[in-house]
Amino acid sequence: MSVECWLTIHRCRIHSRHSKCAGRLGRRVCCEQASTASAFDSGEHQPLEDGPDDVFVKDNAGMLDIAVHPDFATNAWIYYCFVAGSSDLNTMVIERARLAGVRLVERERIFAALPWFHNSIVYGCRIVFRDSHLFVSTGDRWDLRHLAQSPGSHPGKIMRLREDGTAPDDNPYAQLPGAAAEVWAIGTQNPQGLAVHPVSGDLWEHEHGPLGGDEINIIRAGRNYGWPVVTFGKEYSGATIGEGLTFKEGMEQPVRSYVPSIAPSDMLFYTGSAFPGWRGNLFLGALAKTHLARLVIEGETVIAEEQLLAENGRRVRLVEQGPDGFIYIGVDDGRILRLVPTNPAH
Numbered sequence: 001m002s003v004e005c006w007l008t009i010h011r012c013r014i015h016s017r018h019s020k021c022a023g024r025l026g027r028r029v030c031c032e033q034a035s036t037a038s039a040f041d042s043g044e045h046q047p048l049e050d051g052p053d054d055v056f057v058k059d060n061a062g063m064l065d066i067a068v069h070p071d072f073a074t075n076a077w078i079y080y081c082f083v084a085g086s087s088d089l090n091t092m093v094i095e096r097a098r099l100a101g102v103r104l105v106e107r108e109r110i111f112a113a114l115p116w117f118h119n120s121i122v123y124g125c126r127i128v129f130r131d132s133h134l135f136v137s138t139g140d141r142w143d144l145r146h147l148a149q150s151p152g153s154h155p156g157k158i159m160r161l162r163e164d165g166t167a168p169d170d171n172p173y174a175q176l177p178g179a180a181a182e183v184w185a186i187g188t189q190n191p192q193g194l195a196v197h198p199v200s201g202d203l204w205e206h207e208h209g210p211l212g213g214d215e216i217n218i219i220r221a222g223r224n225y226g227w228p229v230v231t232f233g234k235e236y237s238g239a240t241i242g243e244g245l246t247f248k249e250g251m252e253q254p255v256r257s258y259v260p261s262i263a264p265s266d267m268l269f270y271t272g273s274a275f276p277g278w279r280g281n282l283f284l285g286a287l288a289k290t291h292l293a294r295l296v297i298e299g300e301t302v303i304a305e306e307q308l309l310a311e312n313g314r315r316v317r318l319v320e321q322g323p324d325g326f327i328y329i330g331v332d333d334g335r336i337l338r339l340v341p342t343n344p345a346h
C-alpha cells in the first residue's frame with residue numbers, strides 16, 4: 001500500500017475537528033469545519049454556493065458530516081449536519097439540498113436536536129442511509145450527559161428519521177408519552193462513526209468515551225448502550241463515572257472497547273476491489289494515535305486489529321471508499337490522501 005496526496009482543501013483549518021467526505025457515482029462532496037460543503041471531482045475542489053449562513057464554528061462545532069443520498073444520480077439530494085446558533089445557544093441541525101452544479105438548491109432544514117445549549121463540544125453527528133431512512137448520531141454535549149439515558153430528548157442518542165426529517169411511526173419510542181419520536185437507541189456518549197454492515201445490514205457505531213472507554217457497538221432499535229451508567233472510561237480527572245459500572249442488566253455491552261482511547265473519528269466497511277484482502281474489514285480513523293485502524297470482523301466479533309499509517313503523524317478525520325475502490329482519508333492539515341495498493345494483487 002502506498003499513500004498519495006489526492007487533494008488539498010486549502011480552507012480546511014489545521015486543527016479542524018471534523019471534516020468529512022462522501023462519495024457516490026463519481027461525485028464526492030466534502031464538508032469543512034469552517035465553511036459549507038465543497039464538491040470535488042478528479043482532485044478539483046470547488047466550494048459550494050448557497051449553503052447555510054448560520055454555521056457556528058468553535059471547538060467541536062462547525063460542519064460535522066455530509067452524506068450523498070443513495071439515489072443521488074436521479075434526485076441530486078445531499079444531506080449534511082452542522083452546528084447552528086451562537087455561543088449563547090446552539091445545537092446540531094440537519095439540512096438537505098439538491099446539488100445543481102456547485103449550487104445547493106431547495107435547501108431545507110429538516111431537523112434540530114433539542115435542547116439548544118450554550119457549550120461548544122460533543123455533538124456526535126454522523127449520517128447514514130438504510131432502508132429509505134436516515135440514521136443520525138448525537139453526542140451528549142458533555143454537560144448534558146444525564147439526558148443520554150432519557151428518550152425524552154436528543155443528546156446521546158441514535159435517531160432514525162424519514163428522508164424528510166420527520167419521525168417514523170414505528171420508531172421504538174414513537175408511541176411513548178414524553179419521548180422524542182426520532183429516538184432509535186439511547187445511552188451513547190459521542191458517536192462519530194456510523195456504518196451499515198455490507199452483508200448483515202446491521203448498523204455499526206463507534207463513540208468516544210471520556211478518558212478511555214471508546215466503544216464499537218451494533219445499534220439495534222430500543223436498546224440502551226449504557227452511557228453514563230456503564231462505561232470503561234473515567235473522568236478526565238481520573239475519577240470514576242457514576243458508580244464505576246462496566247456492566248448492568250438491560251444495557252448493551254460494546255463489541256469492542258478501547259482503554260486507553262484511540263479517539264475514533266469515522267467508520268468504513270470496505271467493499272471495494274482495489275484491496276481484495278481487506279474486503280469486509282472495518283476501518284476507523286483515529287485522532288489520539290493518528291493512525292488508521294483496520295479491524296477484521298467475524299460475525300459480531302473483532303478477531304484482529306492492525307494499525308496502518310501509524311507514522312502518519314496527523315489525526316485521521318475521515319475514512320471513505322471512493323467509487324474507484326480506493327480508500328481515501330482526510331487528515332488534520334487539510335489533505336485528503338488516497339491509499340492505493342503497491343501490489344495490485346494485494
Ligand SMILES: [Ca+2]
Binds near residue numbers: 187215230231
Ligand atoms: Ca456503552
